[in-house]
Amino acid sequence: MAYGQTRILREIDVALPEGQTLALLGPSGCGKTTLLRLVAGLLAPTSGEILIDGRKVAGSGLFVPPERRGLGMVFQDYALWPHLTVAGNVAFPLEMAGIGRAEREARVAAALDRVGLSAMADRSPSxxxxxxxxxxxIARAIVGEPRIVLFDEPLSNLDRELRETMVAELGTLIRGLGLTAIYVTHDQSEALTLADQVAVMEAGQIAQLAAPEDLVEHPASPKVAEFLRLGAVLPLVRDGLGWALGGRQLGQLGGPDVAQAEVLITPRALRLAEAGSAMLTGEVLAVQYRDTAYAVTVRLEEPGAAPAQTVQISSDSRMRVGERVGLDLISERLRWFAARTTPSFSQG
Known part of the structure; x- marks a missing residue:
């Protein structure tokens, strides 16, 4: 996909099985909304093809308009008409399609029943x-029995606490309705909670397409690991004694047989140790209680390490901010990557 001479999307190849949810995840400007608009028929591709339920809807000179693609869409602000009742809002796309009153009322009643709002048909959305x-x-999106429902960042305008509550409810609803869905978001927790498959996008390409658990356990690159906030990605150098971070020797940790590499250090890959004999030492920057343990952020104090290098570890006991701690690496829990030559992408 290109605008003039500028290519927006490149090498996109995604298949979505029926009944599954695909999340398009990435920072602002990565191309996820453009991809959704291509599927919706709001943009025409400059190359490639788009098929829905085995039927080509765009490509090779063909372009099927949005209203003939059999899609439903849930917008960022829900786009409900304030002067219409709940039933009137749900009925609106059927009216535009010229569906008769009796059938329209039956479909609206069925859609509201599916989302648990039958008793609120006559209320105002406000x-x-x-x-x-x-x-x-969602009832309005499914009333026409679409093949796919498209969600364009429907929770992005909510505060964090409400969003966490709503994403659980939305996931239950999508699965309960058996929808096939494409869900655009820049929020990692939304994508990992809702989706069967997550496409992490960067600069118009899919950096990794995988199930949520595979993304977390096996990120394809340092950029993916950093965007998902899985842990700290640190550059290491190999010498005759093993691996080193800045001026600190870490010893034999396994890893690739190369002179330089990057390693993902998740909280599970660290354990507390005596500061005098530990692989790494650092100062406690922050302590937060989460569920049953403390999430402790530690700034590393290693010679030659950048001041901003921080790691996180889970602790059963509360630590003091400013406390000096020792950390050992658990080699079998490290994730290795080739050393990068390009910068990481933003968290926008």
Whole structure:
């Protein structure tokens, strides 16, 4: 896909099985919304093809308009009409399609029943909670029995606490309805919670396409690991004694047989040790209680290490900010990558 001489999307090849949810995840400007608009028919591709349910809808001179693609869409702000009732909002796309009144009313009733809002058909959208408004938007998206429902960052305008509550409810609803869905988001937790497959996008390309658990356990690159905030990615150099970080010898940790590499250090790959004999030492920067343990952020104090190098470790006991601690690496839990020559992509 290109605008003039500028290529926006490159080498995109994705297949979405029926009944699954694909999340398009990435920072602003990575191309995820452009890809969604191509599927929706709001943009025409300059090369390649788009097929929906085995039927070509774009490519090789063919372009099927949005209203004939059999898609539903849930927008960022839900786009509910304030002057219409809940039932009126759900019925709107059927009216535009010229569906008769009797069939229209039957379909609206069925759609509202599927999302649990049958009793609120005559209410104004403004009288509903945020979660209920989301369900109205989904009912409107499914009332025409679409092949795929497209979600364009529907939770991005909510604060963090409400978003975490809503994403769980939305995931339950999508699975309960058996929807085939494409979900655009820049939020890692949303993607990993909702999706069967996640496409991490960077600069118009898919950096990795995998199930959520595979992304977390086996990120394909340092950039993917950093974007997903899986841990610290540190540059190491091999010498005659093994691996070293800055001026600190770490010993034999396994890894590739190369002179330089990068390593992902997750909280699970660290354990506390005596500062005098530990592989790494550092100062506690922050302590947060999460569920059943403390998440401790430690700034490394190694010679030659950049001041911004930090790692996280889980601790059963509360540590003091400013406390000096020792850390050992658990070699079998490290994830190795080839040394990079290009910068990481932003968290936008």
């Amino acid at each position: 009288a509903l909670s945020g979660g209920q408004q989301q369900r109205v938007a």
